[in-house]
Amino acid sequence: MKLNEGIEWAIHCCSILASLPEDAALPARRLAEFFDLPEHYLAKHLQALSQAGLVNSAKGPGGGYRLSRPAANITVLDIVLAIDGTEPHFQCTEIRRKGPSGVDPACYSKPCGIARAMWRAEKAWRDELASISLKEITDIGMQETPSLQIEKSMEWFGNVLK
Amino acid sequence: MKLNEGIEWAIHCCSILASLPEDAALPARRLAEFFDLPEHYLAKHLQALSQAGLVNSAKGPGGGYRLSRPAANITVLDIVLAIDGTEPHFQCTEIRRKGPSGVDPACYSKPCGIARAMWRAEKAWRDELASISLKEITDIGMQETPSLQIEKSMEWFGNVLK
DNA sequence: ATAATAACGGATATATAATATCCGTAAATA
DNA sequence: TATTTACGGATATTATATATCCGTTATTAT
Ligand code: SF4
Ligand code: SF4
Numbered sequence: 449m450k451l452n453e454g455i456e457w458a459i460h461c462c463s464i465l466a467s468l469p470e471d472a473a474l475p476a477r478r479l480a481e482f483f484d485l486p487e488h489y490l491a492k493h494l495q496a497l498s499q500a501g502l503v504n505s506a507k508g509p510g511g512g513y514r515l516s517r518p519a520a521n522i523t524v525l526d527i528v529l530a531i532d533g534t535e536p537h538f539q540c541t542e543i544r545r546k547g548p549s550g551v552d553p554a555c556y557s558k559p560c561g562i563a564r565a566m567w568r569a570e571k572a573w574r575d576e577l578a579s580i581s582l583k584e585i586t587d588i589g590m591q592e593t594p595s596l597q598i599e600k601s602m603e604w605f606g607n608v609l610k
Numbered sequence: 611m612k613l614n615e616g617i618e619w620a621i622h623c624c625s626i627l628a629s630l631p632e633d634a635a636l637p638a639r640r641l642a643e644f645f646d647l648p649e650h651y652l653a654k655h656l657q658a659l660s661q662a663g664l665v666n667s668a669k670g671p672g673g674g675y676r677l678s679r680p681a682a683n684i685t686v687l688d689i690v691l692a693i694d695g696t697e698p699h700f701q702c703t704e705i706r707r708k709g710p711s712g713v714d715p716a717c718y719s720k721p722c723g724i725a726r727a728m729w730r731a732e733k734a735w736r737d738e739l740a741s742i743s744l745k746e747i748t749d750i751g752m753q754e755t756p757s758l759q760i761e762k763s764m765e766w767f768g769n770v771l772k
Numbered sequence: 773a774t775a776a777t778a779a780c781g782g783a784t785a786t787a788t789a790a791t792a793t794c795c796g797t798a799a800a801t802a
Numbered sequence: 803t804a805t806t807t808a809c810g811g812a813t814a815t816t817a818t819a820t821a822t823c824c825g826t827t828a829t830t831a832t
Contacts, residue, residue, distance in 0.1 A: 449611060449699055450611070450699060450790090454791090456700075481710070489791065491809085492791095505809085507807050508800025508802090509801045510802095511799090532611055538613045544759075549759050566686075573731045585723050596713045653778095660779085668828090670828060671830045671831065673829065
C-alpha cells in the first residue's frame with residue numbers, strides 16, 4: 449500500500465499558500481510551476497482542497513487559490529482527508545460469515561475484534577495527523593529551509609504576484 | 611488508498627491457526643475452504659507469513675501451516691508487515707528540491723517537517739497495531755463469535771484434522 | 773518404488789486504482 | 803471582447819492488487 453502522492457503535493461501547496469500575503473492568490477499553473485508538477489493533475493487535487501473547504505478559489509485574472517482560514521486552524525489531517533478521502537483504509541469484507549462454519553448474518557451484531565483493532569490503529573494515525581497544524585508545518589519549513597531557497601522563493605513570489 | 615485485503619485474510623488465518631491443537635497443521639487448501647477464499651491467492655499470502663517467520667510450513671500429507679510461536683508473542687503488526695511489506699506508506703519524492711527555487715540537494719540534510727509528520731503518524735499506527743497480540747484477537751473472537759459458529763467450526767476441524 | 777499431498781517460486785493474466793491529459797463551460801478581469 | 807482561471811466530465815496511460823497456472827521439491831503413505 450502506498451499513500452496518494454497528491455498528499456505530499458497538497459501539503460506543500462498549502463504551506464506555500466500559508467506564507468502568501470493576506471490578499472494574494474496563486475493559480476494552479478503557478479503552484480505546478482513552483483514544484484515542477486504536472487499542472488492538470490495538480491489542479492485536480494487543488495479542486496479537492498477547494499471542495500473540502502480548505503482553500504478558496506477565484507476565477508479569472510488575478511484569481512487562483514488561497515487558504516480559507518488561518519493556517520493554525522488547518523490540520524494535516526484536514527488536507528490528507530481532502531485528498532485521500534474519508535473512507536477507512538481497512539475495509540471489512542466480513543469473511544467470518546462465509547465458509548462451512550458461517551451462520552446467519554443477523555448473528556453478527558458488531559464488527560469483529562480484528563476490524564476494531566485495525567480501526568483503532570487508524571484512529572491513532574488520524575489523531576496524530578490532527579495534532580499537527582499547517583502553521584507548525586510552515587514554521588518548521590521556514591526554520592529548516594536553506595536560506596538561499598527562501599531568497600529564491602521570495603523573488604519568485606515577487607515576480608509572480610505582479 | 612486501501613489496505614491490502616490479504617491483511618484481513620492473514621489475521622483471520624493466524625487466528626484459526628492459534629486455536630489449533632498443539633501438533634496440528636492446516637494446509638492452504640483447507641484455510642481457503644474455511645473462509646471461502648481463492649485458494650492460490652491465499653497461498654501466496656500464507657507464503658509471505660512463512661517468509662516472515664510467523665508460521666512454520668510442512669510439505670506433504672499431513673503438512674500445512676501452524677504458528678511458529680505462541681499467539682501471545684505475535685502482534686497484529688507482525689502480520690500486517692508480513693503481508694503489506696515494511697515500506698512506509700508515505701513516500702517522500704523530494705519535491706522541495708525542484709522548481710525555480712530549488713537549490714543544491716546537498717543543502718537538504720534531513721527529511722522536511724512534512725515527511726517527519728507523516729512518518730510520526732505512521733509510527734502511531736504501527737505502535738497501536740504492535741500493542742495487540744494475536745492471543746488477544748483470538749480471545750475476543752472466542753467470546754464474541756456466535757456459539758453456533760463455534761460448534762460448526764469445531765466439527766469442521768474434527769473432520770479435517772482426521 | 774510409486775503415488776498422493778502440499779509448499780514454493782516464477783510466470784502470466786485480469787481487474788482495479790493511481791496518475792495524467794484533454795476538452796468544453798462558466799466566471800471574473802481588464 | 804479577449805484573456806485568464808476554476809471546474810467538471812471524459813478519456814488515456816501506468817502501476818498495483820488480485821487471481822490463476824505450472825513446474826519443482828519435499829514429505830508421507832501405500
Ligand atoms: S468484521 Fe472481522 S471478519 Fe468481518 S470482515 Fe471485518 S475483519 Fe473480517
Ligand atoms: S522531505 Fe518534504 S519535500 Fe521532500 S519529498 Fe518528503 S515531504 Fe516532500
